Amino acid sequence: MAGIDLAIHPSWLVIAFLVTYSLAEAQFPLQFPGWTTALYWIVAAATAVLFFGSVLAHELSHALVARRFGLKVEGITLFIFGGATSIDQDSRTPREEALIALAGPATSILIGVALLGVDLLIAQPQVAALVGWLGVINLVLGAFNLIPGFPMDGGRVLRALLWKLRGDRLEATRNAALVGRILAYVLIGFGVFIALNGSPLSGIWLALIGWFLSNAAETTVAQAGVERSLHGMRVRDAMDVDPPSVSPNESVADLVQERMLRGEDRSFLVRHDDGVLAGMVTLGDVRRLARETWPEARVTDIMTRFADLATIGPDAPLTDALRLIQERDIGQLPVIGEDVRLPLGLVTRRGILRLIEARLKLGV
Numbered sequence: 056m057a058g059i060d061l062a063i064h065p066s067w068l069v070i071a072f073l074v075t076y077s078l079a080e081a082q083f084p085l086q087f088p089g090w091t092t093a094l095y096w097i098v099a100a101a102t103a104v105l106f107f108g109s110v111l112a113h114e115l116s117h118a119l120v121a122r123r124f125g126l127k128v129e130g131i132t133l134f135i136f137g138g139a140t141s142i143d144q145d146s147r148t149p150r151e152e153a154l155i156a157l158a159g160p161a162t163s164i165l166i167g168v169a170l171l172g173v174d175l176l177i178a179q180p181q182v183a184a185l186v187g188w189l190g191v192i193n194l195v196l197g198a199f200n201l202i203p204g205f206p207m208d209g210g211r212v213l214r215a216l217l218w219k220l221r222g223d224r225l226e227a228t229r230n231a232a233l234v235g236r237i238l239a240y241v242l243i244g245f246g247v248f249i250a251l252n253g254s255p256l257s258g259i260w261l262a263l264i265g266w267f268l269s270n271a272a273e274t275t276v277a278q279a280g281v282e283r284s285l286h287g288m289r290v291r292d293a294m295d296v297d298p299p300s301v302s303p304n305e306s307v308a309d310l311v312q313e314r315m316l317r318g319e320d321r322s323f324l325v326r327h328d329d330g331v332l333a334g335m336v337t338l339g340d341v342r343r344l345a346r347e348t349w350p351e352a353r354v355t356d357i358m359t360r361f362a363d364l365a366t367i368g369p370d371a372p373l374t375d376a377l378r379l380i381q382e383r384d385i386g387q388l389p390v391i392g393e394d395v396r397l398p399l400g401l402v403t404r405r406g407i408l409r410l411i412e413a414r415l416k417l418g419v
């Protein structure tokens with residue numbers, strides 16, 4: 056699809072193999088006895104490929120409806136428990152949210168019904184085996200995703216309904232996620248029960264799905280809280296306008312003695328005498344250097360150079376800065392304005408987290 060990245064998590068290969076294996080060695084031989092082993096495996100492999108296509112169709116339909124509403128869709132990832140479509144922006148109305156969520160299960164159910172219809176008309180056993188299994192699995196996929204707990208599609212529909220009824224998106228997210236966690240624990244309990252009563256593999260599988268769902272529900276609530284508390288804030292509202300700086304020619308020994316061991320600063324902008332940004336140096340850069348070499352080494356030898364630095368503009372949303380910091384796993388971002396070589400300030404992970412904490416405590 057133009058503009059939508061598709062990523063396949065390695066765990067999908069495990070799923071593909073498990074599906075092929077169980078179809079070739081158990082399901083098809085039981086249902087359709089008398090084929091050769093090779094034929095079972097060929098039909099099973101073809102079915103697995105089309106199963107992959109089914110999950111993809113489900114995710115694509117979420118993506119296309121989101122796009123229809125003008126939301127930016129980043130990509131689709133297929134991973135061990137199915138797929139995920141990452142939509143860059145939140146939907147603006149409960150109706151959009153509900154329609155995007157419903158598109159996936161609706162597509163799966165439509166495909167399922169259509170395939171089962173085709174299955175009734177087909178006598179050729181290999182095609183019937185493939186179409187029949189895919190029909191059932193698409194119905195299961197559609198139905199399972201309608202479970203009304205966040206982050207399942209049904210949970211998103213529930214969130215949209217609560218949002219519509221009460222008008223508060225964050226509260227709706229919390230409630231839908233709570234239902235999601237309760238259902239996840241039920242799934243884990245059920246999985247453990249099945250595992251102890253004769254089907255260890257299916258049981259463990261269900262429990263794993265439950266565990267994954269409860270984690271996803273928790274993460275969503277935490278993110279929604281953070282995003283609410285930073286809502287409307289820009290990088291310039293949180294940046295340090297007079298961040299500590301050092302000269303590229305300063306020795307590492309001086310940097311440690313006179314700066315790092317004195318104050319609480321751990322990261323420094325490296326600037327030439329005219330203020331131009333040369334790079335950034337942190338405690339981590341110093342630690343990578345053998346202690347004996349500190350007196351001779353200069354800051355310019357160990358710093359991250361300007362060209363390799365992640366930076367952000369002063370008017371970017373603060374949530375973007377936090378996302379970039381988390382993605383790159385760094386502690387801070389230089390804030391760069393029109394003149395790219397003259398930094399306006401520094402926004403740090405610690406600073407943003409402190410701000411979130413204060414705002415959450417004050418309830419603003």
Ligand SMILES: [Zn+2]
Nearest residue numbers: 159160200208
């Ligand atoms: Zn879905």
